[in-house]
Amino acid sequence: MPQSKMHTKSHSKTTSASRSRSSEKDVIQLLQEDHRKVQKLFKDFEKQAGKDDVSSKVEIAEQICMELKVHTQIEEEIFYPALYEALDESDLVDEALVEHATAKDLIEQIEAMSGSEDLYDAKVTVLGEYVNHHIEEEEKEIFPEAKKCGLDLDALGESTQSRKEELTSKAAH
Numbered sequence: 001m002p003q004s005k006m007h008t009k010s011h012s013k014t015t016s017a018s019r020s021r022s023s024e025k026d027v028i029q030l031l032q033e034d035h036r037k038v039q040k041l042f043k044d045f046e047k048q049a050g051k052d053d054v055s056s057k058v059e060i061a062e063q064i065c066m067e068l069k070v071h072t073q074i075e076e077e078i079f080y081p082a083l084y085e086a087l088d089e090s091d092l093v094d095e096a097l098v099e100h101a102t103a104k105d106l107i108e109q110i111e112a113m114s115g116s117e118d119l120y121d122a123k124v125t126v127l128g129e130y131v132n133h134h135i136e137e138e139e140k141e142i143f144p145e146a147k148k149c150g151l152d153l154d155a156l157g158e159s160t161q162s163r164k165e166e167l168t169s170k171a172a173h
Contacts, residue, residue: 026153027079027160028143034071035135038064042128049121058115061124065107068131070167072100078159083142086149092142099134103127 025033041064048057080093087093106127113120146153 024154025157025161027151027156028146028153030157030160030164031071031075031079031143032139034067035139038067038071038131039135041067042124042131045124045128049125054115057121061110061115061120064124064127065111066171068103068107068127070164070171072104073167074160074163076100078156078163079146082151082156083146083149086151087145092137092145096134096138096142099130099137103130103134106130 041060045057045060045064048060051057076097080097083093084090106123110120110123110127113123
């Protein structure tokens with residue numbers, strides 16, 4: 001059995017650069033991964049809220065804000081425009097864009113505050129509730145529509161992954 005593991009490791013090294021499109025993630029899988037990541041960050045923030053360690057709480061909140069800014073941007077640049085073209089009705093996408101605008105406003109407020117200010121924890125908590133509502137709508141309404149309407153989810157996933165890497169590297173600097 002150790003030999004097969006070694007073979008798998010070396011095989012994966014040689015094929016990782018030449019993966020087939022079928023093994024890459026589609027846009028919905030990528031967006032859902034973002035959703036799970038940010039939901040975990042909100043739970044981590046909840047555990048830190050109210051504790052004396054303000055810097056840990058602020059670090060988590062900053063990570064949440066960065067993740068959400070990147071996520072909303074890739075949705076608005078890549079995923080939502082594709083949906084607009086493919087769907088007969090754009091109400092779902094319009095609502096999602098309004099939700100993004102509200103989330104961005106809260107993110108801006110949070111980023112302008114210090115972690116020790118009175119409403120800091122409340123604003124991050126409300127952002128979390130708001131984002132969870134948005135995630136639920138996206139996953140139960142928008143994603144199923146995207147699957148039904150004939151979008152090339154793999155190609156959108158490739159574009160999304162590439163843009164996300166670009167935005168994340170910019171945000172880190």
